[in-house]
Amino acid sequence: MVVWIFYTNTRTVISCKDLSPKPSIIVLGDSLVEGLGARAGEDFVSVLSGKIGIPIKNLGVSGDTTKQGLKRAQEITEMPDIVIILIGGNDALRKTPVTETKANLEKIIKLFKTGENNTTHVILVGVLGGFPRDTLKTMYEELEEEQDVTYVPNILSGLFGRSEFMADAIHPNASGYIKIAERIYPVLEKECATLVKK
DSSP, rough: HHHHHHHOOOOOOOOOOGOOOOOOOEEEEHHHTTTTTHHHHHHHHHHHHHHTOOOOOOEETTTTOHHHHHHHHTTOOOOOOOEEEOHHHHHHHHHHOHHHHHHHHHHHHHHSSSSSOOOOEEEEOOOOOSSSSSHHHHHHHHHHHTOOOOOEOTTTTTTTTTTTSSSSOOOOOOOHHHHHHHHHHHHHHHHHHTTTTT
């Protein structure tokens, strides 16, 4: 008698939109989150929300520093499942000491990751801290390791100086925000998959 054995791959890839209930996601940041340089609905948060198929709350305020971002984070009453933090560029523009910027970001991250019944997954997105010397690169890398967060480095890499992607010297246009969404999308999908293991 011959016995045929068939092996099938039953492993499914979990996507954000497949989860039930749908995860709550917010993006905290400055003008890059708000979408300055593009029309309403063309910011990367809106584009990212469309790609993953669930709503994402945009908490971007133009001009915010990490100090102001911390203040707004402290006002959040219901913590999300996932938070994307993209802030720090205005600190560099205003020449805020990197130690102060890092301390503020540490507090923001810990606010989301710690506390009673609070296990928010944190995605930290880096920005360029100056040219030719990037004053923030090492800081973001240290936060990734010390705070055990998912890190997306220099989100505007390859976009600076290219008129097809930038509305002005520091803000993307609609095409640039699409590029940002495309870079964050696979990272966000991976974070959604880890929620199943909780």
